Amino acid sequence: xxxxxxIYDVAKKAGVSIATVSHVINNRKVGKRTKExxxxxxxxxxxxxxxxxxxxxxxxxxxxxFLLPDLANPFVAEMARRVEDRAHERGYNLVICSTDFDTExxxxxxxxxxxxxxxxxxxxxxxxxxxxxxxxxxxxxPVVLLAESYPxxxxxxxxxxxxxxxxxxxxxxxxxxxxxxxxxxENVTSSRERIRGYKQALQDKGLDVHEDMIxxxxxxVEDAERLAGELLDRSDSPTAIFACNDILAxxxxxxxxxxxxxxxxxxxxxxxxxxxxxxxxxxPLTTVEQPIQDMCSQAIDLLIEEIEGKSKIxxxxxxxxxxxxxxxxxxxxxxxxxx
Amino acid sequence: xxxxxxIYDVAKKAGVSIATVSHVINNRKVGKRTKExxxxxxxxxxxxxxxxxxxxxxxxxxxxxFLLPDLANPFVAEMARRVEDRAHERGYNLVICSTDFDTExxxxxxxxxxxxxxxxxxxxxxxxxxxxxxxxxxxxxPVVLLAESYPxxxxxxxxxxxxxxxxxxxxxxxxxxxxxxxxxxENVTSSRERIRGYKQALQDKGLDVHEDMIxxxxxxVEDAERLAGELLDRSDSPTAIFACNDILAxxxxxxxxxxxxxxxxxxxxxxxxxxxxxxxxxxPLTTVEQPIQDMCSQAIDLLIEEIEGKSKIxxxxxxxxxxxxxxxxxxxxxxxxxx
DNA sequence: TTGAAAGCGCTAACAG
DNA sequence: CTGTTAGCGCTTTCAA
Numbered sequence: 001x002x003x004x005x006x007i008y009d010v011a012k013k014a015g016v017s018i019a020t021v022s023h024v025i026n027n028r029k030v031g032k033r034t035k036e037x038x039x040x041x042x043x044x045x046x047x048x049x050x051x052x053x054x055x056x057x058x059x060x061x062x063x064x065x066f067l068l069p070d071l072a073n074p075f076v077a078e079m080a081r082r083v084e085d086r087a088h089e090r091g092y093n094l095v096i097c098s099t100d101f102d103t104e105x106x107x108x109x110x111x112x113x114x115x116x117x118x119x120x121x122x123x124x125x126x127x128x129x130x131x132x133x134x135x136x137x138x139x140x141x142p143v144v145l146l147a148e149s150y151p152x153x154x155x156x157x158x159x160x161x162x163x164x165x166x167x168x169x170x171x172x173x174x175x176x177x178x179x180x181x182x183x184x185x186e187n188v189t190s191s192r193e194r195i196r197g198y199k200q201a202l203q204d205k206g207l208d209v210h211e212d213m214i215x216x217x218x219x220x221v222e223d224a225e226r227l228a229g230e231l232l233d234r235s236d237s238p239t240a241i242f243a244c245n246d247i248l249a250x251x252x253x254x255x256x257x258x259x260x261x262x263x264x265x266x267x268x269x270x271x272x273x274x275x276x277x278x279x280x281x282x283x284p285l286t287t288v289e290q291p292i293q294d295m296c297s298q299a300i301d302l303l304i305e306e307i308e309g310k311s312k313i314x315x316x317x318x319x320x321x322x323x324x325x326x327x328x329x330x331x332x333x334x335x336x337x338x339x
Numbered sequence: 340x341x342x343x344x345x346i347y348d349v350a351k352k353a354g355v356s357i358a359t360v361s362h363v364i365n366n367r368k369v370g371k372r373t374k375e376x377x378x379x380x381x382x383x384x385x386x387x388x389x390x391x392x393x394x395x396x397x398x399x400x401x402x403x404x405f406l407l408p409d410l411a412n413p414f415v416a417e418m419a420r421r422v423e424d425r426a427h428e429r430g431y432n433l434v435i436c437s438t439d440f441d442t443e444x445x446x447x448x449x450x451x452x453x454x455x456x457x458x459x460x461x462x463x464x465x466x467x468x469x470x471x472x473x474x475x476x477x478x479x480x481p482v483v484l485l486a487e488s489y490p491x492x493x494x495x496x497x498x499x500x501x502x503x504x505x506x507x508x509x510x511x512x513x514x515x516x517x518x519x520x521x522x523x524x525e526n527v528t529s530s531r532e533r534i535r536g537y538k539q540a541l542q543d544k545g546l547d548v549h550e551d552m553i554x555x556x557x558x559x560v561e562d563a564e565r566l567a568g569e570l571l572d573r574s575d576s577p578t579a580i581f582a583c584n585d586i587l588a589x590x591x592x593x594x595x596x597x598x599x600x601x602x603x604x605x606x607x608x609x610x611x612x613x614x615x616x617x618x619x620x621x622x623p624l625t626t627v628e629q630p631i632q633d634m635c636s637q638a639i640d641l642l643i644e645e646i647e648g649k650s651k652i653x654x655x656x657x658x659x660x661x662x663x664x665x666x667x668x669x670x671x672x673x674x675x676x677x678x
Numbered sequence: 679t680t681g682a683a684a685g686c687g688c689t690a691a692c693a694g
Numbered sequence: 695c696t697g698t699t700a701g702c703g704c705t706t707t708c709a710a
Contacts, residue, residue: 002478006703017681022705031679051455052400053703056391056686063434063455071423074615077416084410084437093451095402095434098423112432116390116402139341221615250619276413276560280589282621345687356697361689370695392687395702 005045014041025049055117063093064303065113067106068124069188069219071098075245075273075292079124079146082296090304092119101188101219103129110136119307122146122299126188142306146299147290148189149316156306158299158317162190165288165321166197166242169270172286172323173240174205177332178268182213182231182238184224184248191216191244194272198242213238217248224251232259232267239332240268246277249285253328264330274324283327291319344384353380364388394456402432403642404452406445407463408527408558410437414584414612414631418463418485421635429643431458440526440558442468449475458646461485461638465527481645485638486629487528488655495645497638497656501529504627504660505536505581508609511625511662512579513544516671517607521552521570521577523563523587530555530583533611537581552577556587563590571598571606578671579607585616588624592667603669613663622666630658 007025011018014037023030024038041047055061064087068076084094095118097109106129110121120142127133127148136143137155145157173181183198185191199209215231217224224243228251231238243249249271253263261267263283271278271287278285298317305311346364350357353376362369363377380386394400403426407415423433434457436448445468449460459481466472466487475482476494484496512520522537524530538548554570556563563582567590570577582588588610592602600606602622610617610626617624637656644650 008703018704019681019683019706020679023680026705029679034680048450048454050395050703052391052395053686054705056389056395056688056703057705058686059705061391061455070420071410072417072420074411074413074416077413077419078411080416080435081409081411081437084435088436088448093434093436093455095432096419096423097427097432098420109427111387115387116400116432247615250615253619276586276589277616277619280592280616281619347687357688358690358698359696362696365689368695373696389687392702393689395687395704396689397702398689 004050005047007047007049009045010038010041010047013045014038060119060307061117062091063095063116063118064300065110065118065121066094066096066124067099067109067121067127068096069099069101069126071096073219073245073247074275074277075247076125078275078292079296082293083122083124083146083300086297086300090300092300092304099127101126101128103132107132114141120144120303122303124148126186126190142303144299144303144306146295154314156302156314156316158295158302158319159190160290160295160319160321162193162321163197163200165272165323166194167201168197168321168323169194169242169272169288170198170201171205172325173242173268173270173329174201174207176240176268176329178240179207179332180213180236180238181240181242183215183242183244184227184231184252185214185216185244186219186248187216194242194244217251219247221247221251221254224248225255228252228255229258232256232261238267240270240329242270244272246271246273246275246285246287249287249328250277250281253281253285264328265333268329268332270329278324278326281328286326286329287324289322289324291321295319343389344386346386346388348384349377349380349386352384353377399458399646400456401430402434402455402457403639404449404457404460405433405435405463406438406448406460406466407435408438408440408465410435412558412584412586413614413616414586415464417614417631418635421632422461422463422485422639425636425639429639431639431643438466440465440467442471446471453480459483459642461642463487465525465529481642483638483642483645485634489528493653495638495641495653495655497634497641497658498529499629499634499658499660501532501660502536502539504611504662505533506540507536507660507662508533508581508611508627509537509540510544511664512581512607512609512668513540513546515579515607515668517579518546518671519552519575519577520579520581522554522581522583523566523570523591524553524555524583525558525587526555533581533583558586560586560590560593563587564594567591567594568597571595571600577606579609579668581609583611585610585612585614585624585626588626588667589616589620592620592624603667604672607668607671609668617663617665620667625665625668626663628661628663630660634658 007018099105124146149157215227271285274287274289278287346357438444463485488496610624613628617626
């Protein structure tokens with residue numbers, strides 16, 4: 001393997017010192033003529049500066065650590081894509097780590113990324129390890145939370161108003177005449193917020209909240225399908241189910257299909273996230289759209305401001321979600337399932 | 340920001356030289372007692388070696404560059420997840436770049452990753468820039484192609500037998516009585532192979548191949564939907580459509596739905612990849628399963644063997660796909676659309 | 679404007 | 695077994 005050209009090679013070829021080459025790399029004041037010589041030498045040698053070496057002297061690595069629960073989840077994958085796009089636009093690379101909501105993995109990956117000296121972190125969608133987060137904050141390492149937030153911690157975050165989302169979903173269902181509305185949630189903050197919104201809507205409309213109508217899944221399709229099935233088997237089964245994300249909603253539909261229930265006639269189902277899944281499912285899913293693109297750009301922008309030291313004030317950005325009504329919800333028809 | 344402890348700090352605290360510390364880090368022969376002292380010092384200081392510094396002296400960065408077409412594609416996202424898992428198991432991180440099949444982005448990202456000295460590359464699913472690939476190979480940088488291959492180049496690759504997949508799909512459709520079978524493809528090698536298989540099956544069954552029944556999309560849902568629509572508008576419209584991936588198949592279904600065609604009664608549709616989409620769609624999609632997990636582990640393992648210099652013989656691994664028949668295909672009923 | 683030289687944190691001979 | 699020391703490729707004073 002042939003050795004890559006270094007700054008010394010360029011310097012020699014251009015007949016200048018390495019300091020001068022360094023100056024042109026970082027385009028500082030250099031004589032026009034010398035600059036040209038250096039540029040020419042760089043081109044001829046096909047020289048590419050080593051990020052490692054320059055980072056070692058204190059400069060940035062231009063890479064961002066992106067921790068997320070599971071890349072295989074379409075909503076998460078789409079976030080990743082948007083984050084990546086913005087990061088690249090700004091000149092940063094992304095190293096991605098799926099944590100599966102596992103606090104140990106979270107700690108492990110952060111530790112690894114620290115050794116690689118990433119410039120900052122985006123923690124997305126359900127980062128559970130508060131210790132690690134606090135540590136990062138204490139060490140003044142740039143962090144922004146995406147699609148979640150820790151109200152008690154001074155940390156940048158970007159998310160939708162999950163409470164409002166939950167509220168809208170429940171209101172929609174109630175306006176359709178549903179009263180027995182179950183919820184399938186995940187064990188993450190955003191789900192909890194959505195549930196809060198759901199409860200608030202019920203109360204505002206004078207309906208009772210039944211805690212046993214709220215179940216928490218481990219985020220897998222299988223588990224959600226099982227839970228939905230159980231819900232539907234109850235004597236007092238719900239006429240509508242609010243799934244806290246589209247995958248859970250799809251699982252719910254699969255469960256209902258197994259029991260020969262028609263959607264939306266026998267059961268209304270609402271998802272969350274407006275992923276590709278919600279358009280392709282049968283029937284197309286009523287769901288809640290998050291402004292993913294904006295959220296992700298903002299998150300990266302916030303992070304980079306902090307990395308580049310341009311701002312020190314922490315921000316909590318909350319965007320508004322939007323209910324998208326498709327075919328999986330309909331008016332509740334009394335007696336429909338009384339045969 | 341407090342300075343992170345370095346090897347010098349550990350050495351001083353343990354009362355030994357930095358060389359000794361280095362030895363215990365890379366666990367080489369060190370006296371039991373001294374080793375303990377060093378370990379203790381490291382723990383107390385919460386010391387973490389700098390990957391940058393050690394990489395600068397010639398060691399690995401333990402990070403792999405992963406170029407893929409688009410993370411937002413569910414099949415690609417799932418590959419990414421599997422690759423990531425295996426990479427982490429083996430102690431490597433992944434930096435991910437979506438190229439959108441754009442040769443310039445491909446070149447740009449590889450160039451950036453070179454500057455960061457990643458140890459090797461996984462190029463997935465449609466890497467078009469042969470120059471860049473050749474360059475990598477010439478520089479003896481470890482590379483493995485995932486879900487694609489360049490038969491003419493000496494490079495490791497792992498993929499399914501796309502030809503066989505296409506052959507199986509077409510055979511399935513033909514056995515159902517279809518004769519006018521269209522194809523919606525992407526402009527990538529795997530699609531071309533699948534088309535070859537499709538053509539072979541037609542020929543083997545004594546059917547004519549009509550090139551105008553094969554259309555190529557730009558991989559977006561919108562474009563595929565448009566193309567499918569056009570196909571269905573033809574006077575001599577197909578009774579079955581083979582979409583070269585599940586997203587294209589979903590788009591086809593959407594297009595058919597718009598024209599009030601029932602699937603599979605009026606039109607059979609087959610996808611490829613067996614993503615979550617194919618299970619959740621309506622009707623559930625007949626599709627071809629790729630052994631993603633195996634492919635991805637193998638790809639990483641191959642790459643790491645090469646990185647760690649354990650093997651120099653290039654391999655081309657081809658796995659067998661499996662047709663999964665669901666509800667989107669049915670026997671062709673003559674006259675169905677003759678009203 | 680340009681250059682000499684001292685690091686950045688670690689590894690790897692080479693000595694002892 | 696442990697320590698000394700010369701780099702790895704680049705940035706950055708400080709002089710010239």
